[in-house]
Amino acid sequence: xxxxxxxxxxxxxxLAFLGLAIxxxxxxxxxxxxxxxxxxxxxxxxxxxxxxxxxxxxxxATTFSPTQYLGKRWILNVWASxxxxxxxxxxxxxxxxxNTSIPLVGLNYKDKPEDASQWLAERGNPYNAIPSDIxxxxxxxxxxxxxxxxxxxxxxxxxxxxxxxxxxxxxxxxEIAPLFPTLNALFNNKP
Amino acid sequence: xxxxxxxxNTLLNKTLTAPFVYLSFMAGLALFTLTGPVYAVVxxxxxxxxxxxxxxxxxxxxxxxxxxQNQNLLDSDAPIAEDLRRKTRSLINQGKTNEQVKAFMxxxxxxxxxxxxxxxxxxxxxxxxxxxxxxxxxVLLVRKIKHKQEQEMFLPSQANDEATRIKVxxxxxxxxxxNRDNSESDNSTPNK
Numbered sequence: 506x507x508x509x510x511x512x513x514x515x516x517x518x519x520l521a522f523l524g525l526a527i528x529x530x531x532x533x534x535x536x537x538x539x540x541x542x543x544x545x546x547x548x549x550x551x552x553x554x555x556x557x558x559x560x561x562x563x564x565x566a567t568t569f570s571p572t573q574y575l576g577k578r579w580i581l582n583v584w585a586s587x588x589x590x591x592x593x594x595x596x597x598x599x600x601x602x603x604n605t606s607i608p609l610v611g612l613n614y615k616d617k618p619e620d621a622s623q624w625l626a627e628r629g630n631p632y633n634a635i636p637s638d639i640x641x642x643x644x645x646x647x648x649x650x651x652x653x654x655x656x657x658x659x660x661x662x663x664x665x666x667x668x669x670x671x672x673x674x675x676x677x678x679x680e681i682a683p684l685f686p687t688l689n690a691l692f693n694n695k696p
Numbered sequence: 697x698x699x700x701x702x703x704x705n706t707l708l709n710k711t712l713t714a715p716f717v718y719l720s721f722m723a724g725l726a727l728f729t730l731t732g733p734v735y736a737v738v739x740x741x742x743x744x745x746x747x748x749x750x751x752x753x754x755x756x757x758x759x760x761x762x763x764x765q766n767q768n769l770l771d772s773d774a775p776i777a778e779d780l781r782r783k784t785r786s787l788i789n790q791g792k793t794n795e796q797v798k799a800f801m802x803x804x805x806x807x808x809x810x811x812x813x814x815x816x817x818x819x820x821x822x823x824x825x826x827x828x829x830x831x832x833x834x835v836l837l838v839r840k841i842k843h844k845q846e847q848e849m850f851l852p853s854q855a856n857d858e859a860t861r862i863k864v865x866x867x868x869x870x871x872x873x874x875n876r877d878n879s880e881s882d883n884s885t886p887n888k
Binding site: 538540640646651 | 774
């Protein structure tokens, strides 16, 4: 009896320590920069922005609004010519554009239109539309806190995916491709 | 000889301290000029009503910059913090209440933007945890103290060794409420 009590007394701090260690361990391995988006599964915020001149799809006059893509599943990429990591992820968007017909919208965030045009002329333009958010107000509506960020919007106009920071091949294959059958097929056909 | 040594010493001191004073002065100056730009965030904040400014200051101190890990909008130089300060100003000038401004930020940036988290199912543990812990500790402590008191009260009276028994008897005889065997103890003390 007394022995039991003694071991119990010793085990309690050990258990408390283990519990705390596990909790802190989980906390340490989480990426503090990966903020959960407040907009997931919500209606994508609407906007109506002037388009950059060189966009390839100038159907609806000279502005772009997400309502134009209702019924389609599309990608919104927030980018800027001043953003170094945008350079890093840009080839992946070029690849999506040349291999699939997924609508790509490049929200040009807090940029000078002439710098943006120059940047795309040098690196290729994968975007179907390039709305220009010069003062970043639309960025705030979308909960953007820096470029680059990538959103996927579904047929009903809901945001179903958001990635803050540059995408890479792994994120494209494991997180974005499963949302698009054509993109997924592309990855699965590769050995 | 001694005199000579002293004058050598002062000379040495002078030659050494002069550059030292100069250097520390320069270092101080450098520090002063270096700290200057920290306060370089100067924005012209205009409000249509004087009370708005106080509310603005309160809000940007309480709202967290989403790009930075641990800075509020007030302290941050990040471009997004600047934008959100501008947004906060414009919302206040539109006549929005503090709660409405916070709700606006919350809808777009999530719980992260509030330094004081809301009370929800997910944050209940955060808010109530310390009180639950405190309560638990109090309950355990009270139980332990009670148990110990009981032990202290009863164990010596049940003690097997003679020394403790005598101690207990003496204690009881000296306690007024318990001195049933007063006469006995009187008898035991040597008569004058």
